[in-house]
Amino acid sequence: xxxxxxxxxxxxxxxxxxxxxxxxxxxxxxxxxxxxxxxxxxxxxxxxxxxxxxxxxxxxxxxxxxxxxxxxxxxxxxxxxxxxxxxxxxxxxxxxxxxxxxxxxxxxxxxxxxxxxxxxxxxxxxxxxxxxxxxxxxxxxxxxxxxxxxxxxxxxxxxxxxxxxxxxxxxxxxxxxxxxxxxxxxxxxxxxxxxxxxxxxxxxxxxxx
Ligand code: GLN
Numbered sequence: 001x002x003x004x005x006x007x008x009x010x011x012x013x014x015x016x017x018x019x020x021x022x023x024x025x026x027x028x029x030x031x032x033x034x035x036x037x038x039x040x041x042x043x044x045x046x047x048x049x050x051x052x053x054x055x056x057x058x059x060x061x062x063x064x065x066x067x068x069x070x071x072x073x074x075x076x077x078x079x080x081x082x083x084x085x086x087x088x089x090x091x092x093x094x095x096x097x098x099x100x101x102x103x104x105x106x107x108x109x110x111x112x113x114x115x116x117x118x119x120x121x122x123x124x125x126x127x128x129x130x131x132x133x134x135x136x137x138x139x140x141x142x143x144x145x146x147x148x149x150x151x152x153x154x155x156x157x158x159x160x161x162x163x164x165x166x167x168x169x170x171x172x173x174x175x176x177x178x179x180x181x182x183x184x185x186x187x188x189x190x191x192x193x194x195x196x197x198x199x200x201x202x203x204x205x206x207x208x209x
Pocket of ligand 1: 056057058059060061088089090091093115116149150151152
Protein backbone atom coordinates (compact mmCIF):
# COMPACT_ATOMS: atom_id res chain seq x y z
CA UNK A 1 0.00 0.00 0.00
CA UNK A 2 1.30 3.45 -0.88
CA UNK A 3 1.79 5.69 2.12
CA UNK A 4 -0.09 8.97 2.12
CA UNK A 5 1.83 12.20 1.85
CA UNK A 6 1.91 14.01 5.17
CA UNK A 7 2.31 17.77 5.23
CA UNK A 8 4.55 19.05 8.01
CA UNK A 9 5.96 22.36 9.15
CA UNK A 10 9.80 22.45 8.91
CA UNK A 11 9.73 25.20 11.58
CA UNK A 12 8.91 22.53 14.14
CA UNK A 13 12.25 20.78 13.73
CA UNK A 14 15.62 21.47 15.34
CA UNK A 15 18.36 19.69 13.43
CA UNK A 16 22.07 19.64 14.24
CA UNK A 17 24.83 19.24 11.68
CA UNK A 18 28.13 17.75 12.84
CA UNK A 19 30.52 20.63 12.14
CA UNK A 20 33.94 19.07 12.67
CA UNK A 21 35.02 18.83 9.03
CA UNK A 22 33.52 18.59 5.55
CA UNK A 23 30.44 20.02 3.84
CA UNK A 24 28.44 20.98 6.94
CA UNK A 25 27.83 24.59 5.81
CA UNK A 26 26.00 23.38 2.72
CA UNK A 27 23.65 21.22 4.83
CA UNK A 28 23.03 24.12 7.21
CA UNK A 29 22.16 26.35 4.24
CA UNK A 30 19.58 23.89 2.85
CA UNK A 31 18.00 23.38 6.27
CA UNK A 32 17.75 27.14 6.84
CA UNK A 33 16.29 27.61 3.38
CA UNK A 34 13.47 25.20 4.18
CA UNK A 35 12.87 26.84 7.54
CA UNK A 36 14.43 24.35 9.98
CA UNK A 37 16.09 25.56 13.17
CA UNK A 38 19.76 24.53 12.94
CA UNK A 39 22.66 23.92 15.32
CA UNK A 40 26.36 23.42 14.47
CA UNK A 41 27.55 20.51 16.59
CA UNK A 42 31.05 20.53 18.03
CA UNK A 43 30.38 19.63 21.67
CA UNK A 44 28.46 16.72 23.24
CA UNK A 45 26.09 19.07 25.11
CA UNK A 46 24.94 20.56 21.80
CA UNK A 47 23.11 17.40 20.81
CA UNK A 48 20.82 17.08 23.84
CA UNK A 49 17.58 18.63 22.60
CA UNK A 50 17.91 18.05 18.86
CA UNK A 51 15.30 16.25 16.77
CA UNK A 52 17.82 14.92 14.27
CA UNK A 53 21.48 15.07 13.26
CA UNK A 54 23.21 15.19 9.89
CA UNK A 55 26.76 13.91 9.52
CA UNK A 56 28.15 15.58 6.40
CA UNK A 57 30.51 14.46 3.70
CA UNK A 58 34.21 15.08 4.10
CA UNK A 59 36.90 12.63 5.13
CA UNK A 60 35.48 9.87 7.32
CA UNK A 61 38.85 9.14 8.94
CA UNK A 62 39.19 12.81 9.96
CA UNK A 63 35.56 13.13 11.10
CA UNK A 64 35.90 9.91 13.09
CA UNK A 65 39.17 10.95 14.70
CA UNK A 66 37.81 14.41 15.62
CA UNK A 67 34.61 12.83 16.97
CA UNK A 68 36.81 10.73 19.29
CA UNK A 69 38.90 13.78 20.30
CA UNK A 70 35.77 15.88 20.98
CA UNK A 71 34.12 13.04 22.98
CA UNK A 72 31.27 12.90 20.51
CA UNK A 73 31.38 9.27 19.40
CA UNK A 74 29.35 7.75 22.24
CA UNK A 75 26.86 10.64 22.53
CA UNK A 76 26.22 10.31 18.77
CA UNK A 77 25.76 6.54 19.13
CA UNK A 78 23.29 7.03 21.96
CA UNK A 79 21.43 9.70 20.00
CA UNK A 80 21.18 7.39 16.99
CA UNK A 81 19.66 4.67 19.16
CA UNK A 82 16.70 6.97 19.84
CA UNK A 83 16.50 9.63 17.16
CA UNK A 84 17.13 10.26 13.48
CA UNK A 85 20.61 10.56 11.95
CA UNK A 86 21.40 11.06 8.26
CA UNK A 87 24.92 10.55 6.96
CA UNK A 88 25.98 11.79 3.53
CA UNK A 89 29.06 10.19 1.94
CA UNK A 90 31.69 10.25 4.74
CA UNK A 91 28.67 10.52 7.09
CA UNK A 92 27.24 7.32 5.59
CA UNK A 93 30.60 5.64 6.25
CA UNK A 94 30.40 6.82 9.87
CA UNK A 95 26.93 5.25 10.23
CA UNK A 96 28.05 1.91 8.80
CA UNK A 97 29.10 -1.09 10.87
CA UNK A 98 32.02 -1.93 8.59
CA UNK A 99 34.16 0.10 6.19
CA UNK A 100 36.87 -2.56 5.77
CA UNK A 101 39.35 -0.29 7.55
CA UNK A 102 40.45 0.35 11.07
CA UNK A 103 38.78 3.72 11.77
CA UNK A 104 36.26 5.02 14.32
CA UNK A 105 32.67 4.31 13.17
CA UNK A 106 29.31 4.73 14.87
CA UNK A 107 28.26 1.28 13.66
CA UNK A 108 24.57 2.19 13.93
CA UNK A 109 23.42 0.81 10.58
CA UNK A 110 23.57 -2.74 9.38
CA UNK A 111 25.37 -1.73 6.20
CA UNK A 112 28.87 -2.36 4.88
CA UNK A 113 30.59 0.25 2.73
CA UNK A 114 33.47 0.29 0.31
CA UNK A 115 35.28 3.63 0.64
CA UNK A 116 36.42 5.52 -2.46
CA UNK A 117 34.75 2.84 -4.54
CA UNK A 118 34.82 4.95 -7.71
CA UNK A 119 38.49 5.90 -7.54
CA UNK A 120 40.13 9.24 -6.89
CA UNK A 121 38.76 12.81 -6.94
CA UNK A 122 38.83 12.83 -10.72
CA UNK A 123 36.37 9.97 -10.70
CA UNK A 124 33.68 12.19 -9.13
CA UNK A 125 30.52 12.27 -11.22
CA UNK A 126 26.89 13.23 -11.40
CA UNK A 127 24.00 10.98 -12.37
CA UNK A 128 20.22 10.96 -12.16
CA UNK A 129 18.88 8.59 -9.51
CA UNK A 130 15.50 7.00 -9.13
CA UNK A 131 14.52 7.21 -5.43
CA UNK A 132 10.94 5.93 -5.09
CA UNK A 133 10.88 6.76 -1.34
CA UNK A 134 10.88 10.47 -2.22
CA UNK A 135 7.37 10.13 -3.65
CA UNK A 136 6.15 10.71 -0.12
CA UNK A 137 7.68 14.21 -0.20
CA UNK A 138 6.81 15.52 -3.64
CA UNK A 139 3.64 15.37 -5.67
CA UNK A 140 5.72 15.47 -8.85
CA UNK A 141 8.10 12.52 -8.51
CA UNK A 142 11.18 12.80 -10.68
CA UNK A 143 14.74 11.57 -10.70
CA UNK A 144 17.16 13.02 -8.17
CA UNK A 145 20.49 14.62 -9.15
CA UNK A 146 23.11 12.39 -7.51
CA UNK A 147 26.48 14.08 -6.98
CA UNK A 148 29.22 11.59 -6.10
CA UNK A 149 32.58 12.88 -4.81
CA UNK A 150 35.10 10.15 -4.00
CA UNK A 151 32.01 8.36 -2.86
CA UNK A 152 31.61 5.05 -1.07
CA UNK A 153 29.38 2.26 -2.29
CA UNK A 154 27.09 0.39 0.04
CA UNK A 155 28.11 -3.21 -0.55
CA UNK A 156 25.82 -4.98 1.93
CA UNK A 157 22.44 -4.04 3.38
CA UNK A 158 21.41 -6.47 6.10
CA UNK A 159 19.04 -6.98 9.02
CA UNK A 160 16.53 -4.14 9.34
CA UNK A 161 18.28 -1.95 6.78
CA UNK A 162 16.67 -1.49 3.36
CA UNK A 163 17.87 -0.19 0.02
CA UNK A 164 16.55 3.24 -1.07
CA UNK A 165 18.51 3.87 -4.27
CA UNK A 166 20.68 2.05 -6.79
CA UNK A 167 22.81 3.19 -9.69
CA UNK A 168 21.48 2.07 -13.07
CA UNK A 169 23.87 -0.92 -12.86
CA UNK A 170 22.34 -1.98 -9.53
CA UNK A 171 25.06 -0.87 -7.14
CA UNK A 172 23.59 0.51 -3.89
CA UNK A 173 23.95 4.23 -3.06
CA UNK A 174 21.30 4.90 -0.40
CA UNK A 175 19.84 2.91 2.48
CA UNK A 176 17.54 3.40 5.42
CA UNK A 177 17.22 1.59 8.72
CA UNK A 178 14.19 2.93 10.57
CA UNK A 179 15.12 6.51 11.47
CA UNK A 180 18.68 6.21 10.16
CA UNK A 181 19.52 7.27 6.60
CA UNK A 182 22.70 6.85 4.55
CA UNK A 183 23.36 8.39 1.13
CA UNK A 184 26.63 7.94 -0.77
CA UNK A 185 25.88 11.14 -2.72
CA UNK A 186 25.51 14.82 -1.77
CA UNK A 187 21.95 16.25 -1.86
CA UNK A 188 23.22 19.37 -0.04
CA UNK A 189 25.14 20.36 -3.19
CA UNK A 190 21.98 20.50 -5.32
CA UNK A 191 18.94 22.80 -5.43
CA UNK A 192 16.72 19.79 -4.80
CA UNK A 193 15.76 19.66 -1.12
CA UNK A 194 13.65 16.48 -1.27
CA UNK A 195 16.14 14.27 0.61
CA UNK A 196 16.38 16.91 3.37
CA UNK A 197 12.59 16.94 3.56
CA UNK A 198 12.58 13.14 3.54
CA UNK A 199 14.90 13.25 6.55
CA UNK A 200 12.41 15.52 8.34
CA UNK A 201 9.76 12.95 7.46
CA UNK A 202 11.86 10.24 9.17
CA UNK A 203 12.19 12.47 12.25
CA UNK A 204 8.44 12.98 12.27
CA UNK A 205 7.79 9.26 11.87
CA UNK A 206 10.09 8.52 14.80
CA UNK A 207 8.36 11.15 16.94
CA UNK A 208 4.98 9.62 16.20
CA UNK A 209 6.11 6.04 16.94
N1 GLN B 1 36.31 9.63 0.39
C1 GLN B 1 35.74 10.05 1.63
C2 GLN B 1 35.91 8.98 2.70
O1 GLN B 1 36.21 7.87 2.38
C3 GLN B 1 34.28 10.42 1.47
C4 GLN B 1 34.11 11.52 0.46
C5 GLN B 1 32.98 12.45 0.73
O2 GLN B 1 32.44 12.50 1.83
N2 GLN B 1 32.64 13.24 -0.26
O3 GLN B 1 35.72 9.24 3.84
